[in-house]
Amino acid sequence: MGEDMRKAGGAGKGGGMRRVAEMPLDQAVNEIEGFLLWEAEKDRARTRAEAFCAGLPWLTDSQRREVELRYCQDQRDTSQAYLERIATRSAALRTEYEGVYRALRRRLITALLTGTVAVAVLVAMTAVGMSTR
Template identity: 35%
Template sequence: MDEDGLLAGLDDLLLSSAEDEEARRRAVRFAEQLPWLTVAQRTDAERTFADDWVAAARTIDARVSARSAEIATDYATRYRLLRRRCLTAVIVVTGVVIGALGLALLVAR
């Protein structure tokens, strides 16, 4: 695996770990609002809440990643088209200038 792949894997691991920790914190805050729960019920509620939170975060991450790839592809396509148009314009203008200079030299003789 190359260095970029390792860094991307490490980034994914850190992001996943941060999401898990955030889910646990939110689960504890949620369970604190239910003081009548037994210890077992509280533990189960925290686990369920955290699992749901992580699943939702992963779904959102996947959607954002997919949309980001779509946008990147779209902009790359638009950039290539714009670059082609600019190059065409430069070639046409250069041709016109060279033609005008050539005509001016012929007339000057």
């Protein structure tokens, strides 16, 4: 996800949309979603920076702009690090859950085959028992 967010962050620059257009649909949707989420995160950072600076009325206009820029950059860095941690954890969970799913699927198939064999043996034994009477 963090990588998607970085890639998506560049989607609005130059050939980014062409790159999205050349992707499979599900990957393109993920890129667009990542771009929109990152833009919303940047807007939230700007809004929080403005609110923070509103509490500091003694700042000059240039100081206010500088504080807002630094606040936004810090917020973006924090958000990116957080998203990268989430992406790493999500990938680990996905791998873990896929392994559990494969193991459960094997157990289910084994149980189904065992049950089918047991039913076939019972039917065969019943058929042999009825034919000997």
